[in-house]
Structures are given as C-alpha cells and as structure tokens.
Amino acid sequence: MNYNTQFYEKVGETLYEYRHESGLKVFFVKKAGYNKKTAMFGTNYGSIDNVFKVQGSDREIEVPDGIAHFLEHKLFEQKDGNMLDKFSRLGASPNAFTSFTQTVYYFSCTDLFEDNFRMLLDYVQNPWLTDENVEKEKGIIGQEIRMYEDNAEWRVFFNLLECLYVKHPAKLEIAGSIESISKITKELLYDCYHTFYTPSNMIVVVVGDLEPEGVFSIVDDMIKFKDRGKVEKRYPDEPEELNSEYREQKLSVSMPLFYMGIKDNKRVSGAELLKRRIALSIALNDTMGRSSTLYNRLYEEGLINDSFRFEASLDQAFGFVAWGGQSVDPKKTAEIISGVLKELAEKGIDEKSFTRIKKSYQGMYIRSFNSVDTIAREVMDTCFNGTSYFDVGKIYEELDVSYTNNVIREVFNNKAALSVINPL
Amino acid sequence: MGLPAGKTSVEKLAEKNGVQFYRIKSDKFKTTRIDLFFMDNLERDRASGNALLPSILKRGCASYPSVTEFERKLEELYGADIDGGSLKKGETQLISFHMSHISDRYTLGNEKLFDECSQLLMCILEKPLIEENGFKKSVFAKERDNLIDYIRSRVNNKMRFSMTRCIEEMCKGEPYAISEVGSEADALLLTPQNTLELYREMIQTYPAYVYISGEVDDISIQNFIDNFISMGRGNIKSLKTSPVQKNVSEVKRIDESMDVNQGKLCLGFRTQVDACSPDYYPLVVYNGILGGDTHSKLFQNVREKASLAYYAQSILEKYKGLMIILSGIEAENRGKAEEIILKQVEEMKNGNISKEEIEATKKALETGMKSMQDSQGSIVDFFMSQHLTNCTEDFDSQAEKFKSVSMDDVVRIAQNVQLDTVYFLKPNEKASGEGNE
Numbered sequence: 127m128n129y130n131t132q133f134y135e136k137v138g139e140t141l142y143e144y145r146h147e148s149g150l151k152v153f154f155v156k157k158a159g160y161n162k163k164t165a166m167f168g169t170n171y172g173s174i175d176n177v178f179k180v181q182g183s184d185r186e187i188e189v190p191d192g193i194a195h196f197l198e199h200k201l202f203e204q205k206d207g208n209m210l211d212k213f214s215r216l217g218a219s220p221n222a223f224t225s226f227t228q229t230v231y232y233f234s235c236t237d238l239f240e241d242n243f244r245m246l247l248d249y250v251q252n253p254w255l256t257d258e259n260v261e262k263e264k265g266i267i268g269q270e271i272r273m274y275e276d277n278a279e280w281r282v283f284f285n286l287l288e289c290l291y292v293k294h295p296a297k298l299e300i301a302g303s304i305e306s307i308s309k310i311t312k313e314l315l316y317d318c319y320h321t322f323y324t325p326s327n328m329i330v331v332v333v334g335d336l337e338p339e340g341v342f343s344i345v346d347d348m349i350k351f352k353d354r355g356k357v358e359k360r361y362p363d364e365p366e367e368l369n370s371e372y373r374e375q376k377l378s379v380s381m382p383l384f385y386m387g388i389k390d391n392k393r394v395s396g397a398e399l400l401k402r403r404i405a406l407s408i409a410l411n412d413t414m415g416r417s418s419t420l421y422n423r424l425y426e427e428g429l430i431n432d433s434f435r436f437e438a439s440l441d442q443a444f445g446f447v448a449w450g451g452q453s454v455d456p457k458k459t460a461e462i463i464s465g466v467l468k469e470l471a472e473k474g475i476d477e478k479s480f481t482r483i484k485k486s487y488q489g490m491y492i493r494s495f496n497s498v499d500t501i502a503r504e505v506m507d508t509c510f511n512g513t514s515y516f517d518v519g520k521i522y523e524e525l526d527v528s529y530t531n532n533v534i535r536e537v538f539n540n541k542a543a544l545s546v547i548n549p550l
Numbered sequence: 551m552g553l554p555a556g557k558t559s560v561e562k563l564a565e566k567n568g569v570q571f572y573r574i575k576s577d578k579f580k581t582t583r584i585d586l587f588f589m590d591n592l593e594r595d596r597a598s599g600n601a602l603l604p605s606i607l608k609r610g611c612a613s614y615p616s617v618t619e620f621e622r623k624l625e626e627l628y629g630a631d632i633d634g635g636s637l638k639k640g641e642t643q644l645i646s647f648h649m650s651h652i653s654d655r656y657t658l659g660n661e662k663l664f665d666e667c668s669q670l671l672m673c674i675l676e677k678p679l680i681e682e683n684g685f686k687k688s689v690f691a692k693e694r695d696n697l698i699d700y701i702r703s704r705v706n707n708k709m710r711f712s713m714t715r716c717i718e719e720m721c722k723g724e725p726y727a728i729s730e731v732g733s734e735a736d737a738l739l740l741t742p743q744n745t746l747e748l749y750r751e752m753i754q755t756y757p758a759y760v761y762i763s764g765e766v767d768d769i770s771i772q773n774f775i776d777n778f779i780s781m782g783r784g785n786i787k788s789l790k791t792s793p794v795q796k797n798v799s800e801v802k803r804i805d806e807s808m809d810v811n812q813g814k815l816c817l818g819f820r821t822q823v824d825a826c827s828p829d830y831y832p833l834v835v836y837n838g839i840l841g842g843d844t845h846s847k848l849f850q851n852v853r854e855k856a857s858l859a860y861y862a863q864s865i866l867e868k869y870k871g872l873m874i875i876l877s878g879i880e881a882e883n884r885g886k887a888e889e890i891i892l893k894q895v896e897e898m899k900n901g902n903i904s905k906e907e908i909e910a911t912k913k914a915l916e917t918g919m920k921s922m923q924d925s926q927g928s929i930v931d932f933f934m935s936q937h938l939t940n941c942t943e944d945f946d947s948q949a950e951k952f953k954s955v956s957m958d959d960v961v962r963i964a965q966n967v968q969l970d971t972v973y974f975l976k977p978n979e980k981a982s983g984e985g986n987e
Contacts, residue, residue, distance in 0.1 A: 136656070138580070159578035161920035208854065214845035215906060217913030236920035237913075265857030272812040273860055273878050276708050378809045380702035417621035425617075426688075431696050433703075452703065482625050485658075489628030492580050492652045498924065550809050 127339055127346075136519040137495050141505075142338040146345055149326035149353045153505050154341045155333045157498055161236045163334030164502045165243050167250045168230035170329075170357070170510045171322035174295040174443060175227075178359040181321045186360070189318060190309040192267070192302015195224040197253075197315050199263050201231065205254045209245065218242040226296055227441055228510060229322075234499065239336060240344060247330070247348035253319050255312045264307055271301050278377045282385040282547045285373045286448060289543035290389045292369040293362035296444045324354040331505045333498040361443060366391045366540070374546045383547040384456035386463065387448035388540045395442040396512040401521050405530040406438035406447055406537060408483045412475045413466060414449055415483070420466045429459045442511055447537060456546045464542055471538035474531030481527075488522050558923040558945055560761075560933045563771070566779050568755075568786030570937070573771065574763035574929055582664055582764030583650035584671060584774070585930045588756040589938070591790050592643045592725045597636075598697065598732025599740050599748040600645050604634025605693040606685050606745070607647075612677035614670075623670065628652050630667045632674065638730040639938060640792030640825070640869025645752060647671065650926075653765040664766045668774045676781055678749065684742025685749075694740055701734050705808075708975060712814035713874055716973035717867075719804050720818040726792065726870045754784040759937055761930045794871030796820050802971040807978050814975040815887055817875040819895075822966045825868045826941040831951040832959035836967070837866050838911035839960065840898055841875055845910045847894040848875065856890055858883050869939065873967065881977050888972065898964040903957060912952055919949040 129144040142154040173195060177188045202209040202222070213220035218235035231250050235242050274280045284299060291297040301307075332341045368389065394402055414420050414436055424430040436449035453459045494500045504515040563571040590600055614620035624630045630651040637644050649671040651663040679686040705711050714729070721727040760778065762771055798820060823833045841848035841864030852862035862877040879887045897903070922928040923945055936943065943951065 138656070157578075160924050162924045210844035211910075214843055214910045214914060217910070217917045219843070219914065219917065234917075234921065236917045262857055266853055266860055269812065269858070269878060269880070270860040272880070273709075275811045278706055378708075379706045380704075381699060383706075415621075417618055417625055419618065422618050426692065428692065428695065431699060452699065482622060486625035486629035489630070489652045489656075492628070492656045496579050496581060496926070 127342055129338060129342055131338070132516070134516045134519065137492060137516070139495055139516070141514075141516050144338075144342045144345070146325065146349055148349055148351065150328055150330060150345070150349055151509065152330045152342060152345050153332070153509065154336070154338050155501050155505065156335065156338070157333055157501070158335055160335050160498055162234050162498050163236065163239045163332070163336060164232060164234040164498045165246055165330070165332045166230050166232040166502050166506055167246055167330050168228050168328060168506050168510070169322050170227065170327050171229050171318070172225050172227040173298055173300040174361065175322065175359050176295050176298070177361070178321055178357065180317045181324070181354045187317065189314055190302060191298045191306040192300070193310055193314060193318055194229055195301045196263065196267060196307060196310050197318055198222045198224045198229050198231070199267060200255055200260065200315060201250060201253055203254060203259050204249055204252065209249050212245060213242060216242055224300055226300070227443060228507070230506060232502070239334065240340070243332070243341070243344055244348055247345065250323070251349070251351045253316070255315055257312055260310065260312050260315065264310075267301060267307055268304050271299070271304055271307075274299070274301065276377070278379045278383050278547045281375060281377060282383045282450065282545050285375060286385045286387050286543060286545035289368060289370045289373050289545055290387055290446055291444075292365050292367065294364040294444055295361065297369070320354065322357060324357070325349065325351060326353045327357050329506055329509050331502045333502045333505075364444070368541055368543050370543065371541065372544050372546075374548060376548050376550050379547055379549050381452050381454060381549065382456050383451070384453050384460065385448055385450035385545045386460050386542050387446050388537060388542045390440065390445035390447065390537050391540065392536055393442065393445075397517055397521060399440055399442065399511050400508065400513055400518060401525055401529070402533055403438050403440040404487065404518075404521060404525060405533040406440070408480060408487060408530055409470065409475060409534050409538070410436040410438060410447060410449065411483050411486075412479050413470050414463065420463065424459060424462065429453055429455060429462070456544065460542070460544045467538050467542070471535060474534050475527065477527050480530060484522060484525065491518055491522070558929055560944075564775055567783035569758040569760060569779060569783070571760045571775050572762070572933065574761055574926075574933065576763065576923065576926070576929060577765070579764050579926050580653055580656060581650050581926065582653055582766050583648065583926055584668060584760065584762050585934070586647045586758060586760040587934060588645045588752050588758050589789055590643045590645070590752070590756050590787070592638050592641045592728050594728055594733070594736060596748070597643055597728050597730070598737040599745055600643050600752070601636035601731040602693060602697050602737070602740060602745060603645055603749055603752060604636065604647060605697065606689055607674045607678050608632070608634055609689045609693065610679050611673040612679070613673050615679060620670075627663055627667055628657060630663065630670075632667075632671055636730050639935065640867075641725040642789055642792070642869070642938060643730060645756075647675065655765070664770045665773070668770070672774075672777050675753070680746065682742075684746045687742055690742040690745060694737055697731060698734050698737050701729070701731055701737065708810055708812070708814055709876065709878065712816045712973060712975040713876055715804070715806065715975070716816035716818045716874060716971055717872070719802055719973060720872070720971040721870075753781055755787045757786055757789060759934055761933065763926050763930065792870050794820075794824050795822055798968045798970045801969050804971065804973045805976050806974070807976045810975065810977050812878045813881045813884060813977055815877050815879055815884060815891075816973040817888075817891060817969060818971040818973070819873040819875070820968045820970050821866070821871045821873050821963070822968075823871050823963065825871075825939045829963060830868070832955045832963045834866065834915065835908065835911050835952065835955045836898065836960045836963045837864050837873060838914060839903055839907045840864050840894060842911065843914050845907065847897060847907070848877075848891065851890050851894055852877055852887060856886070858887050858890070862891070868935070884974060892969070895967065895969070898967075899961070901957070901961040901964075903960065908957055908960065912955065915952040916949055919945055919952070
C-alpha cells in the first residue's frame with residue numbers, strides 16, 4: 127500500500143496521507159493513548175455553492191437557499207433505517223455539519239471503529255431520497271430555522287454579513303428560510319448530490335489510536351463511487367464596497383449586542399491563506415485582545431464586557447475580520463474602535479507586540495493537538511483550502527512583522543460595517 | 551486495531567487544613583494544568599458574592615496591578631491561561647480557578663513554564679488589589695456591574711433560560727433554586743468591604759480541592775503545594791449534602807410569554823435518586839433511553855416521527871436528582887408535544903423498552919466514559935465530582951456499573967420518577983424579530 131508518512135517534530139505528531147484511485151484524499155493522524163477515534167467524510171460544498179453546472183449536463187442552475195444543509199439532514203436517512211440509530215447501536219456518536227463551504231459527516235467512537243467507519247463511508251455514497259422523506263424533513267429543519275431566529279448572537283452575525291456582502295452568498299443563512307426550503311425537491315437534492323459528492327471533491331480524515339494500513343485498506347474496500355469530474359461552480363463578482371454600513375434588529379435581549387466587521391477583498395489560497403489569517407488574528411489581538419489598551423479602555427468605561435470576541439474568518443471564496451459582544455452603547459463603542467483601527471492601518475504593529483502575540487498563538491496551536499476532534503476538523507478545513515494544518519508551525523516561523531503590516535494596510539483601510547441587536 | 555489505552559487514575563498527594571491535592575495520571579496531553587475548587591453551601595446571601603470573587607481576582611494582583619501587564623505576561627508564556635468562575639453542583643457552590651500552559655517540551659527553548667505560571671495563579675489568589683480594607687473600589691464596581699449584566703443576560707439564550715426558569719419554579723424554597731451566580735438583588739447588597747471579607751472566608755475556611763495534571767516535575771508540584779498551604783487556614787467549613795427525596799403532591803404549571811418565535815417546553819421531574827447511590831447507574835441508563843441521544847424515545851418520537859422539533863432531549867442534574875426534558879416547538883404544537891413526551895415517560899414506566907434501546911444506551915455510556923479520559927478538563931471534572939459526593943468509583947469501575955444495569959433496574963427507577971413542573975416559554979401573539987429594521 128502506497129501512502130506518505132510525515133513526522134512533525136514541533137507538535138510531536140505523525141500525518142499519514144493516502145490518495146485513493148478515485149481521486150479521494152485520505153488523511154490519518156495517529157493519537158497514541160487516546161480512546162476516542164474520530165472519522166470525517168466531507169465534501170467541498172456548502173451554503174455558498176448555489177449556482178453550478180449540474181454534472182453530466184450543460185445545465186447551470188441556481189438552487190434554493192439552505193439546500194446543502196437540507197441534503198446533509200437527508201443523507202442520514204437510508205432505505206433500511208436512519209443512520210443515527212445504526213451508529214448508536216454500535217456505541218458511536220454520529221453527527222454532521224454544514225458550513226459556508228463544507229458539508230461534513232462524522233462520528234466518534236471508542237470501540238468497533240472499523241464497523242462504524244465502513245458505515246460512514248457507505249451511507250455518504252448512497253443517498254436515499256423520497257418525496258415523502260423530503261417533505262417530513264421540512265418540519266424538523268423549519269424548527270431549526272425558528273430556533274436560530276431567536277438566537278441573538280446568530281442574528282447579529284448574519285446581519286453583519288448582510289451588511290458586508292452585496293452579492294456574495296456568504297450573506298445567506300446556512301439553513302435557508304422556511305420559504306426557501308419549501309421549494310426543495312427530491313430532484314434538486316439529487317442534482318446537488320451528483321454534482322458535489324464526487325471523490326475528487328471530497329476528503330476523509332481519521333484521527334485516533336489506529337494503524338494507517340488498517341484505515342486506508344477500509345477506504346479501498348468501501349469506496350465504490352467513481353469520480354464524476356471537476357465541479358463547476360460560480361460566485362457572483364463581489365464589489366469592494368459594503369452592502370450597507372449599518373443594520374439593526376430588535377429581539378428579546380437584556381442589553382444591546384453588536385458585531386462589527388471589515389471585508390477582506392483579496393482572495394488567496396493555500397499556505398498564503400493560512401499566513402494571512404494568522405497575520406490578521408495577530409493584528410486583531412494586538413488591537414483589541416485582552417492585553418490591548420483598547421480592550422481595557424472599553425472595559426473600564428463599561429462599553430464592553432467579558433463577552434467581547436474577535437475573529438479573522440478567511441476562506442478561498444470570501445474573507446472578513448469581525449468583532450463584537452454586548453455593549454450598552456454599540457455606536458459609541460464602534461466609533462472608538464474605528465478610531466483605533468484607523469491608527470492601526472497607518473502605523474501597523476510594533477515588533478515587540480508582534481513577537482509576544484505570535485508566541486501566544488504558537489502555544490494555542492500546540493494546544494489544539496490535545497483534541498482528536500479539533501485535529502480532524504482542522505486537517506479537513508485546511509486541505510479544502512489547499513494547504514495542510516501541519517504546515518501552520520512552519521508558517522509561524524516565516525511570518526514576520528513586515529508581512530503582517532502589509533496585510534494590515536490591505537484590510538484595515540476598508541470601511542467597517544456595524545450590526546446591532548437592540549432589546550425590544 | 552490500536553493499542554489498549556492507558557488507565558487514567560488519580561493520586562492523592564497531600565491533605566492539609568481542608569485542602570486536598572491530587573495528581574492526575576495521564577501523560578498523553580500537551581498541556582499542564584492546575585484546577586482548584588473552593589466549595590461553599592449554595593445560599594442566597596452568599597451566592598452573588600462568591601460568584602463575584604473570581605471576576606475581581608482576575609483583574610490584577612500586587613505583582614501585576616494592571617490587567618494589560620498581566621495579560622501580556624500570559625501571552626509571553628506561550629498563551630498561558632488563568633481563569634476562574636462559579637458553578638453549582640447540587641446545592642454546593644464551587645468557585646473555580648484554573649491555570650494551564652503548554653508542556654515545556656513544546657516551547658522554543660525547553661523553557662520551564664510551571665513555576666512562573668503557578669506563581670501568577672498564586673498571585674491573584676493571595677494578593678488581590680486592596681484599598682481601605684476592601685477590594686479596590688474601581689475594580690469592585692466594574693465587576694459587580696458586569697455580574698448584574700450577566701445575571702440579566704440569561705434571558706438571551708432561550709433554551710437555557712427556559713430550563714433555568716423551570717428549575718427555579720420547581721425548586722422554589724430549596725437552595726437549588728439559587729443561581730450559581732446569585733441574584734441581582736443580592737449582588738446590590740455587596741460592598742468592597744463585605745466582599746473582601748467573603749474572600750478571606752473563602753481562602754481560610756472553604757474546603758478546597760486541587761488537581762494537577764500534565765507534565766511537571768515533583769519539585770515544582772511540591773513548591774506549589776507548600777505555597778498554597780502557607781496561605782492561612784482557619785476552621786474548615788462543613789458542607790451540607792443536597793437532599794434529593796421529594797414527593798410531588800401536585801404538578802406545577804407555569805406559562806410565561808416573551809417576544810420569541812419558537813416556544814420552549816420544559817418538563818422538570820424528581821428522580822429521587824442520590825448521586826452516589828447504587829440507583830444512580832440505572833438512572834443514567836433510564837435517562838439515556840428516554841432522551842439522552844439520537845436513538846432515544848424523545849428524539850425518535852418528537853423529532854423523527856412527529857417532525858415537531860429540531861431537538862427533544864432529557865438532561866440529568868446528578869447532584870439534586872432532577873431530570874429536565876427540553877424541546878423547542880411551535881406554540882400551536884404545545885399540547886401535542888407534551889402528550890408525546892409524557893407518553894414516552896409512561897412507556898418507560900410500563901417497561902416498554904426494547905433490548906436494542908438499552909444496549910445502545912449502555913454502549914453510548916461506555917463510549918462516553920472512555921472518551922472523557924481524552925480531555926484533561928473532563929478528567930478533572932470527573933474526579934472532582936466523585937470527591938464532592940464521596941464516591942469511590944473510578945472510570946473503569948463506574949463503566950462496569952453501567953454495564954451491569956438490567957432492564958428490571960431501569961423499570962424500577964422509572965416507577966419513582968415524578969413529574970413536578972411543566973414550564974412553557976410562550977411566544978407572544980405577534981412575534982417580532984423579522985423585517986423590523
């Protein structure tokens with residue numbers, strides 16, 4: 127059996143990589159001494175992939191919002207019963223998620239890994255959709271959507287994306303709306319399935335105390351589907367400007383909630399994407415992290431509290447930086463933050479802070495290897511973005527303050543949008 | 551495939567003046583940590599003050615009076631983490647403190663981090679910022695305001711809010727009704743002086759448990775223990791146990807309205823089972839079959855068959871013998887959902903449980919017991935809970951107990967489970983939230 131083995135000394139882990147003949151990429155990370163084993167089977171297909179050419183035809187279609195997530199729910203249903211039950215009978219805990227760019231099916235278990243792994247590989251290759259089971263799911267997903275409608279943190283986030291993006295489907299709700307899912311049919315789901323669930327568009331990741339040959343030979347045995355060719359999907363051209371600068375909604379909350387963000391208009395992939403993401407995280411940490419003057423000023427003035435967070439969310443298809451939390455006065459807070467960011471864009475960050483924060487991020491990177499689930503998730507995410515999670519260590523070594531300051535100038539000169547949830 | 555995983559165990563290192571020190575044995579993690587818990591009885595006039603202590607202490611100490619400097623120091627130590635909080639287990643309030651850092655071998659120059667990090671932890675514990683025989687006024691005022699905001703903000707998460715309200719109504723008059731962060735009214739009675747007094751009580755008299763895990767040498771551990779016990783201790787407070795027996799004479803029904811889209815239905819039950827009694831094991835299996843996982847009766851019937859909900863589950867509060875069933879539904883389906891839920895509870899009583907259901911649940915518990923040992927935090931939580939309830943089972947023996955639960959045991963437990971309170975968070979007639987920009 128032909129596979130690559132690479133030991134990464136800095137994190138003390140070994141990555142095994144195997145390319146199945148169908149084009150499916152398979153990764154395995156051995157975690158000696160761990161009881162838990164996690165396996166993920168994912169496709170590079172998420173909520174933003176709503177305009178594409180249907181495989182095997184010249185038809186380009188636009189599908190209803192929320193269909194990738196709907197398909198995720200439906201794949202659990204098989205002719206001879208629900209997959210959730212089958213995994214449970216073997217003591218495994220199965221689940222799945224749909225993000226902007228991925229749909230991932232997974233389970234974790236401690237025993238009977240092989241049986242569970244075979245089931246995972248099997249059901250993702252074999253959808254079983256009927257008009258009746260598609261209709262039934264609309265009630266369940268409808269309640270999932272209703273739950274998010276009441277979730278202020280979710281709302282403040284998606285309202286911000288609505289401000290940031292004029293056309294890009296990142297602004298769309300992952301689960302869609304009650305109205306959009308009502309248009310979903312068995313036929314449309316099959317079109318999506320046949321287009322995106324093809325080996326060269328998919329990845330398998332396994333993490334746990336197992337042996338690579340064992341894992342890869344199960345893949346060999348179970349992968350039956352043939353590649354249907356390159357996925358052709360299309361995103362609209364997103365202008366550099368904001369869709370709107372401000373959006374406000376009222377919900378039952380105790381105090382206002384805000385989320386503010388800036389669009390990153392430069393598209394990169396591979397190691398460059400990781401490097402840019404880390405540089406932006408360090409910039410945000412320096413400006414508004416707990417060790418920053420700004421954070422402590424806002425905290426002392428009672429404008430933010432412990433709920434304050436920031437993120438650098440970068441993908442091949444879109445990217446933004448965002449921050450927020452509870453605040454008695456979102457507008458005033460936003461104004462102060464904007465002032466400091468303007469300064470950041472002009473002056474950049476200094477070498478000393480950069481070095482200190484980078485060290486702290488290197489520590490967090492090491493920590494992430496404590497969890498089999500985190501490793502599996504990151505290995506998959508980085509691979510879909512054309513790079514490897516194990517290269518992050520090297521990226522930290524390369525990353526310097528001048529690169530970081532270039533990225534800062536590219537991003538923080540853009541205008542910020544503000545989303546606010548006010549109490550009723 | 552795979553090697554048999556190592557056994558996770560705990561060793562008692564020392565016990566002095568009501569502080570117990572434990573070393574957790576498990577060498578697979580890349581982080582080293584200290585978890586410490588001060589314990590108090592959950593009481594109305596103490597809960598808010600106790601909850602405020604970690605927030606104040608985190609805001610600086612004699613060697614690091616500025617938070618900015620303190621946080622920068624943590625960043626230099628490879629993103630070391632020092633944190634604290636308040637939680638409740640049954641009618642015990644726990645004030646927790648935590649320190650963690652990456653293991654020395656992953657630092658750039660094999661630096662030794664434990665001594666410095668544990669000194670930072672000791673600094674916030676031992677040398678808070680004090681003025682005029684009270685906590686520093688500005689810090690106190692800010693953190694008390696934040697605590698009050700936090701108490702008010704529990705309404706934001708509707709699922710948790712409805713569960714908390716259900717428990718409050720159910721346990722009215724019992725200490726368990728008190729929140730782990732106390733109440734706004736009680737927080738308003740706090741002053742820098744009486745909170746400092748409470749802090750001294752915590753340091754000197756609360757029983758405490760300390761857990762050290764990850765790679766660290768024995769000398770460093772001993773130094774930390776010596777430093778810790780050099781803080782003065784007085785008469786150690788004794789903790790009450792949480793009574794779990796309660797006969798329900800009449801089911802309480804509470805409806806509350808709010809401007810929400812989805813209704814939240816919460817059913818609170820008394821199980822009459824003590825955390826460390828032999829009945830605890832069949833209770834956990836009972837709960838698993840009823841609403842613990844995707845194979846459970848609630849998930850299958852409320853969600854999969856009736857399509858009424860995205861989630862329908864039951865949760866145990868181990869230390870108080872409570873079980874809470876939660877589901878998010880359309881207001882118009884409330885009657886139907888409650889009926890289906892109660893039908894499942896009846897099915898359990900009547901022993902209508904398949905062999906597959908009990909087996910799947912027991913397997914899930916076995917997986918859970920093994921998986922817990924892959925997280926340092928979960929290992930600490932497991933042993934701390936055992937110590938709190940004077941249970942002697944370890945991971946392996948507890949897993950055995952779950953395995954040996956029989957169908958008869960489960961049905962016997964089902965007979966004693968009593969519905970106590972039905973709480974419904976009802977959407978107002980004109981639900982808002984859409985299109986009101």
